[in-house]
Structure formats: C-alpha cells, structure tokens
Amino acid sequence: MALRQLLTRNTAEPSSTRLVVTLGIAGLLSGLAIVGIYELTLSTIADNKARELREAVFKVLPGVSRFQKLVYAEGTLQPAASQASGEEFIYAGYDANGAFVGYAIAGEGPGYQDTISLLYGYKPAQRRIVGMEVLDNRETPGSGDKIQKDPEFRENFRALAVEPKIIVVKKGTKPKPNQVDAITGATVSSNSVVSILENTNRRWLNRLPPAGTEPPLAADKP
Amino acid sequence: MSELVWIFVSALLVNNFVLSYFLGLCSFFGVSGKLETAFRLGLANTFVMLITAVAAWALNTFVLVHAPYLRLISFIVVIASTVQFVEMVIKKLSPALFQALGIYLPLIATNCAILALAIFATNRGYGLLEGLVFALGAGGGGTLALVLMASLREEAELADIPSLMKGTALNLIIAGILSLAFMGFAGLFSQA
Amino acid sequence: MTASALQELHKGIWKENPVFVQVLGMCPMLAVTNSVINAIAMSLATFFVLVGSSFLVSLCKDLIPHQVRISCYIIIIATFVTVADFTLQALLPAVHKELGAFIALIVVNCIILGRQEAFASKQPVGLAVADAVGTACGFTLALVCLGSIREILGNGSLFGIGLFGPHFEPWVVMILPPGGFITLGLLLLFFNWLQETRRQRRATAQPSADEGVTAG
Numbered sequence: 001m002a003l004r005q006l007l008t009r010n011t012a013e014p015s016s017t018r019l020v021v022t023l024g025i026a027g028l029l030s031g032l033a034i035v036g037i038y039e040l041t042l043s044t045i046a047d048n049k050a051r052e053l054r055e056a057v058f059k060v061l062p063g064v065s066r067f068q069k070l071v072y073a074e075g076t077l078q079p080a081a082s083q084a085s086g087e088e089f090i091y092a093g094y095d096a097n098g099a100f101v102g103y104a105i106a107g108e109g110p111g112y113q114d115t116i117s118l119l120y121g122y123k124p125a126q127r128r129i130v131g132m133e134v135l136d137n138r139e140t141p142g143s144g145d146k147i148q149k150d151p152e153f154r155e156n157f158r159a160l161a162v163e164p165k166i167i168v169v170k171k172g173t174k175p176k177p178n179q180v181d182a183i184t185g186a187t188v189s190s191n192s193v194v195s196i197l198e199n200t201n202r203r204w205l206n207r208l209p210p211a212g213t214e215p216p217l218a219a220d221k222p
Numbered sequence: 223m224s225e226l227v228w229i230f231v232s233a234l235l236v237n238n239f240v241l242s243y244f245l246g247l248c249s250f251f252g253v254s255g256k257l258e259t260a261f262r263l264g265l266a267n268t269f270v271m272l273i274t275a276v277a278a279w280a281l282n283t284f285v286l287v288h289a290p291y292l293r294l295i296s297f298i299v300v301i302a303s304t305v306q307f308v309e310m311v312i313k314k315l316s317p318a319l320f321q322a323l324g325i326y327l328p329l330i331a332t333n334c335a336i337l338a339l340a341i342f343a344t345n346r347g348y349g350l351l352e353g354l355v356f357a358l359g360a361g362g363g364g365t366l367a368l369v370l371m372a373s374l375r376e377e378a379e380l381a382d383i384p385s386l387m388k389g390t391a392l393n394l395i396i397a398g399i400l401s402l403a404f405m406g407f408a409g410l411f412s413q414a
Numbered sequence: 415m416t417a418s419a420l421q422e423l424h425k426g427i428w429k430e431n432p433v434f435v436q437v438l439g440m441c442p443m444l445a446v447t448n449s450v451i452n453a454i455a456m457s458l459a460t461f462f463v464l465v466g467s468s469f470l471v472s473l474c475k476d477l478i479p480h481q482v483r484i485s486c487y488i489i490i491i492a493t494f495v496t497v498a499d500f501t502l503q504a505l506l507p508a509v510h511k512e513l514g515a516f517i518a519l520i521v522v523n524c525i526i527l528g529r530q531e532a533f534a535s536k537q538p539v540g541l542a543v544a545d546a547v548g549t550a551c552g553f554t555l556a557l558v559c560l561g562s563i564r565e566i567l568g569n570g571s572l573f574g575i576g577l578f579g580p581h582f583e584p585w586v587v588m589i590l591p592p593g594g595f596i597t598l599g600l601l602l603l604f605f606n607w608l609q610e611t612r613r614q615r616r617a618t619a620q621p622s623a624d625e626g627v628t629a630g
Contacts, residue, residue, distance in 0.1 A: 014479040022479055026486050030295070030493040037497045038291040041504035048507045110228045112409045114237050115346075138237075140408075141569070142586050188409050242591050244444040248524055251440070291500070294518055295492045302488070332522045334441045341515040386606050390437050394599030402592040 057091055057104045060121035060131030064093030064101045068218055072207050079218045090204060092214060093121070100214040102130060107200030111192040114138035116147070118196060120157065125211045128177075129197065132157035137189075144189035153190070156180040162201055168194050226355050228411050229348075233359030236410055239335050240367040241401040246335030249326050250368060251393050259322050260372035261365065263330075266308060266323070268361025270330055271339050273304045275357035278340040279350045297340045305331040335364060370400060419544040426548025432525045433556035434605045439525040442516050443557060444594035450573050453561030455509045457554035459502060459517055463494040464526050464553075465546045468534040472542035475535050487530045488521070495521040525553065556601075563597055564588045 057067050071080035071089045080089055091104040103124070108117035116139070121131040134148035147153055160166060161177040168191050169179045182190035209215075239245045246267070254260045277300045286293050309327050313320045320327070330336065339360055343353045374396050383392060432438050446456040467490045471478075478486045499517045503510045510517065520526070529549055534542040565571060568588030570578045587593045 014481070019479055019482050022477065023482055023485060023489075026478075026489045030489050031292075033493050034291050034295070034496045037500045041500045044504035045500070045507075048504070052507070110232070110411050114232065140586065141589055142584060244441050244591065244594065245519075247440040247444070248438070251437075291496065294496050294499075294521060295489070298488060298492055298521065302485075332524060332527065334519045334522045337522055338515055338519060341518055345515065386610060387603060389606075391599045391602040391606060394595050394602065398592045398595030398599060401595055402587070405590065405592065 056119050056133050056135065057093060057121075059133050060119055061093040061102045061104055062121075062131065063095055065096045066098075066217060067091045067093040067104065070103075070215060077207065077209060077215055079215055092217075094217045098217045100216075103204075103208065105200055105204055106135075107196045109192065109196040109199060111137060111147075112139050112144050112186075112188040116189075116192055116196060118193065120197060120200075122162075122201075124208055124214075127162055129157050129160040129162060132193070132197070134193070139186070139189045143183070143186040146183045146186055147189050147193050150183060153181070153183055162197075162205070166194050166198055226352065229352055230355045230359040231411055233356055234363040234366070235404065235407040238363040238367055238404050239338070239360045240364050241397070241404045243338070245338045246333050246364055249329055249333055250364075250371065250397075251390060252329075253323075253326050254368055254371040254375055254393075256322075257369065257372040257376060260368040262319055263323060263326060264361070264365025264368045266312070266327065267330060267333065267335065267364055268358070270301070270304050270308055270336055271357040271361040272354060274301055274336050274340050275343060275353035276350065277304070278343055279348070279353045282344055293344065297337060301336050301340070302331045335360065367400065371397065374400070419540055422541055422544040423548035423551070426545060426550070427552045427555060430549075431552040431556060432549050433553060434602060436525075436528075437602070438528060439523050439553065440598070442519060442523060443560065444591070444598060445516050446513055447557055447561040447564055447594060448568070448589040449512075449565045450558060450561040451509065452512050453557040454554070455502070455506070456513060456516065456520075457550070457557050459495075459498045459513075460520055460523065460526070460553055461547075461550040462498050463491060463520050464529065464550045465543060466494045467491045467526060468529060468542045468546035469539060471530045471534040472537060472539045478535075483535065484527075484531070487527060487535075491526055491530075492521045525549065560594075560597060560601060563601075564593055568593060 054067070058064055061067075068091065069080045069089050070077045070092050077090075077092075090106070093101045093104060095101050101123070103122045104119055105122060106117070106119050108115055110116075114137075116134060117136040118132060118134045120129050120133070122129050132154060137145060137148055139145045139147065157180070159177065160180065163178065165178065167179050168182050168187075169175050171181045171184055175181060180190065180194055233239065237243060240247065240250050249263065249267075253263045274297075278297060281293075281296055281300070286296065305328060308330070309320075312323070312327065339357060343356055348356055371393075375393065378392065378396065426432070430436060433440070433443055442456055442460070446452045467487070470490050471487060474486075495518060498520070499510075502513075502517060529546060533545050537545070562572060566577065567585045568590075570576060570582040570584045585593075588597065
C-alpha cells in the first residue's frame with residue numbers, strides 16, 4: 001500500500017505549491033543574476049555614456065574643456081544634477097578658466113527615412129551656431145547619411161548665423177552667413193537638419209538669459 | 223500634434239514594422255497564406271500592441287525607474303499575460319477564428335514586434351499618448367503588410383512556379399518587392 | 415566527445431540548419447546582416463544565450479514541472495539575454511548601438527525556445543550542449559553568409575575594410591531592407607537546389623552502392 005502510494009505520487013499532478021515555488025526560485029535566481037551583471041557593468045556603461053556625451057559636446061563647442069547640464073525650470077536656466085532627465089535641458093560649456101563659451105543644444109525631428117537626432121553648439125554673444133554633430137540617423141546610406149559622415153557638410157555649421165532664418169541653398173560658392181549648402185542628391189535630409197535647427201532654436205533661444213549673464217560653472221562639476 | 227502624426231505615419235508606412243524593421247516575420251510568413259486569417263491576426267496583434275504600449279508606459283514611469291534591469295523580464299511577463307487574455311476572449315467570442323488562428327495566437331507572445339514596440343517606445347522616451355499612437359501605427363502597418371502579402375500569395379498560388387522556388391524562398395522575394403515598394407514612402411513627412 | 419554528441423553538433427550546422435532548413439529566427443537575421451561585424455556580434459550573443467540556456471534547462475529538466483516549463487525557459491533565456499545585453503553595452507558600446515533593440519529581441523528568437531522545448535528538456539547535458547553549439551554554429555554560418563553578401567555588394571567592404579576602391583558604386587539596396595529579404599530568398603533557393611541535387615545524386619547512386627555491398 002505504502003509502496004503503491006510512493007510509486008503513484010511521482011506521476012501525480014504536482015501541487016500548485018510546487019509550481020509556484022519552482023517559478024519563485026527561478027525568478028529569484030534570475031533576479032540575482034540580473035542585478036549582479038547590472039552592478040558589475042554599471043560604472044563602465046555610465047563612463048561610456050559620459051565619454052560619448054563629452055566628445056559630442058567638445059566637437060560642437062570648440063575651446064570647451066568642461067560643461068554642465070542646465071535645466072529650464074520656473075522660467076530660468078539652472079544647473080541640474082547629472083541624473084536629472086525628463087525635463088528640458090541643454091548643456092553649457094566653459095573653458096579651462098571657467099569662463100562661459102557657449103551652449104550645446106540637442107534637437108531631433110523627422111528626416112527622410114526616420115528621426116534624425118543631433119547636437120549643436122551655439123554662442124549667444126555672436127548669435128551663431130559654431131558646430132553641429134548628427135548623433136543618430138537612418139537616412140539613405142551613401143547619400144542622406146552624408147549629413148553625419150561628410151565633413152564638408154559639417155563645415156556649414158562652423159559660423160552659421162541664425163538670423164533672420166537659416167536657409168538651405170543649392171551647392172554654390174560663398175553662401176551668405178545664414179545659408180547652408182545642401183548635399184547634392186540629399187536635399188531632403190539637408191533640409192531636415194536645418195528644420196530641426198530652426199525648430200529647436202525657436203524653442204530655446206528666447207529661454208536663454210541675455211548674453212553675459214549665463215549661469216556660472218557650479219563648483220562641484222568635473 | 224504634428225509629432226504625433228509623424229509617429230503614426232512613420233510606424234504605419236515609412237518605417238513599417240515588418241517591411242522596414244524586420245519585426246514579426248515568423249507569423250508574417252506563417253499566417254499570410256489566407257487573406258481572412260491574416261487580417262484577423264493583424265487586428266489581434268494591434269490590440270495586444272495597444273495594451274502593451276500602455277503597460278510599458280506604466281511600468282517605465284512607476285516601476286522601472288527603480289530597477290531598470292528588470293525591464294526585459296517585466297515586458298515579457300506583461301506580453302505573455304496579455305496574449306493569454308486575448309486568447310481567452312477570442313475563444314469565447316469566436317471559436318471559428320480561434321481554430322483558424324491555431325498555433326499563431328499563442329505565438330503572438332513570441333512575436334518580436336510586440337516586444338520591440340515596448341523597447342522602442344522606451345528608448346525613444348514616448349509618453350502615454352505617443353505610445354498609443356505608435357502602437358496604432360505599428361499594428362496598423364503590420365496588418366497592412368500582412369493583408370498585402372496574403373493577397374499577393376493567394377495570387378501566386380494560381381501561377382506556375384518552379385517547385386524549387388515554392389515556399390519560403392518565393393515568399394521572401396515577394397516580401398522584398400513589397401519592402402522596396404514601401405521604401406517609396408520615405409520623405410512623406412519631411413519638412414522640405 | 416562521443417559519436418552522438420558530434421552528430422548533434424554536425425546536425426545543427428548543415429542538415430537542420432536553423433535558418434536555411436528550419437527557417438526560424440528570421441527577424442534578427444535580416445536586421446543585423448547589413449554588415450559582417452554586426453552579424454558576428456549577434457551570432458556571439460545568440461551563441462552565449464543558446465548554449466547557456468540549453469545547459470541550464472538540461473541540468474534542471476527534472477526539477478521543472480511540466481506545467482510551468484515554458485515560463486521557466488523564458489525566465490532562463492531572458493536572464494542570459496539581459497547578461498549579454500549589459501556585457502555588450504559595457505565592452506563594445508558602438509556595436510551595441512548598431513544592434514540596438516535586437517539584442518534584447520534574442521529572447522523571443524524562436525530558435526532558442528524551440529531548442530529547449532524540443533531537445534534540451536529531454537536530453538542529458540552533454541547532448542543538449544552539443545546540440546546548442548551546433549545550432550548556434552549553423553546560425554552563425556547563415557548570418558555571416560548573408561552579412562558578407564550584403565556588405566560586399568551594398569557597401570563595397572568586408573569587416574568595414576573597403577575592397578573595391580573609391581570608384582565602386584555600391585548597390586545600396588543590398589544593405590537596405592528589401593536587399594535583406596531578396597538575398598535571403600535567393601540563398602534559400604540556392605540551398606533548396608543544393609539539397610535537391612544531392613537527393614537526386616543519392617537516388618541514382620543508390621543501386622550501384624547496394625550492388626557493391628552485396629558483391630563485396
């Protein structure tokens with residue numbers, strides 16, 4: 001009798017407790033493994049992201065050696081904690097002596113294929129864009145993606161006047177300071193970049209404090 | 223507002239989930255044999271996507287800020303539960319459809335398109351409304367691709383095709399031509 | 415390694431190649447094969463997840479009740495994928511950015527769940543691992559094949575190194591979505607043809623082989 005019970009017990013339906021316990025243990029072990037790898041890689045990933053950001057900011061704001069994040073809250077720009085997200089923010093770049101150089105502003109918008117995201121440097125004193133880097137694009141390889149890869153296109157943004165309006169022109173000689181040479185065969189992508197710049201400017205330029213009154217570099221920034 | 227329209231049109235046409243992002247291909251090639259079934263699976267997919275979009279937003283906003291590493295597992299759990307729920311509802315409302323969809327209904331849970339929707343929405347920082355519009359566009363685009371593919375395959379059945387070519391090889395090439403056609407939608411929303 | 419383990423390994427690479435024969439795992443295949451480096455990175459990640467989860471599933475197959483087996487497999491697979499995702503993000507951030515969401519999508523790759531359900535849950539650890547290694551190698555083979563064709567034709571390069579010089583006009587559509595679909599379709603066609611000719615050759619060779627055996 002006891003033997004038969006023992007034999008049948010193994011082939012009977014496992015109890016709900018057993019199911020739940022198994023899932024629970026699996027979940028627990030999985031959770032431990034995931035938390036473990038997360039902690040292990042956290043600092044490396046954070047460093048990678050910080051480095052990428054720093055490189056991008058340095059590319060669009062030449063002459064900068066430090067920068068900080070500024071958040072737009074209650075009508076003014078204030079320094080923000082580096083982990084702050086969700087609110088609208090830009091970066092302010094400073095040279096080695098802590099003097100203000102310019103802002104680095106991120107923008108994005110629809111391109112020819114998919115969303116283009118970029119970062120550009122802006123000097124309020126001269127009201128000019130001094131650099132632009134496309135961070136992410138899915139434009140046509142070989143033509144549209146030149147907005148990211150073609151150094152000649154990027155040259156357009158070294159001293160680009162933002163007034164009255166940034167205009168795209170066909171590739172010609174000596175365009176006016178507020179004009180950008182389009183990429184041959186990639187007019188739409190070029191236009192999209194300029195649209196993004198215009199829209200982002202419209203959003204941010206009147207939020208910036210008057211030239212000369214930019215927030216100083218907070219003491220604890222690296 | 224225009225941003226919402228861009229999200230919708232992009233997911234529906236310009237960056238179609240199936241034909242441009244290669245998502246949901248297993249069920250795309252599996253179910254597109256018959257037009258009727260394909261359309262209904264597309265609708266089921268869209269419904270699951272809408273629920274997933276809401277759940278992903280809720281998880282991201284309230285739970286995952288404290289534990290970002292649990293993102294993948296929690297998304298999968300939500301998707302699996304939603305599919306289970308949809309399965310029960312369909313079984314009750316339309317047993318014929320349940321039979322027709324067969325194995326492909328529970329397979330919606332492993333449909334990469336649904337998980338990809340959640341991941342994309344997270345990476346792009348979509349809020350609740352944007353997520354819903356995105357899901358509508360993505361699901362709609364998937365359904366559109368399924369329906370077009372099913373129509374083409376039904377026509378192809380009547381054609382004289384060498385036996386080597388029949389099956390997935392031909393379906394892939396048909397999908398390639400469809401994808402090529404959809405590339406024409408690029409530039410639809412550019413602000414030129 | 416025992417003969418049967420070797421057999422499992424070999425089976426995954428050719429006869430039961432997950433992509434060309436079983437036609438599974440197409441989503442990541444087409445998305446990451448626009449360059450060989452991406453293809454290899456994806457293959458490595460999939461290799462890690464497949465072998466790791468097959469090993470664990472086979473090890474624990476007696477502990478997991480039948481009713482919750484799929485959920486357990488998914489938990490195991492998702493854990494390995496998360497580990498792979500974070501590791502890649504830390505070690506190779508540029509590649510991780512290229513592959514984007516597709517690393518996370520390994521978790522719904524039908525190949526992996528299919529192997530656990532069909533094989534690893536019923537076989538001892540050694541055979542399960544051999545099968546996983548074979549399948550992963552088959553997957554890698556397919557990805558690298560597709561990736562090299564698309565990169566060479568669509569970008570004129572291999573591993574990012576230019577092959578044809580500056581005057582080569584790349585066939586851009588190859589690295590775009592339609593190119594992926596059509597290339598895989600043509601590869602499948604080629605594979606079908608190979609199998610067909612093999613079958614015919616075996617059918618015509620069979621009578622003489624039998625004669626040889628009975629005579630000798």
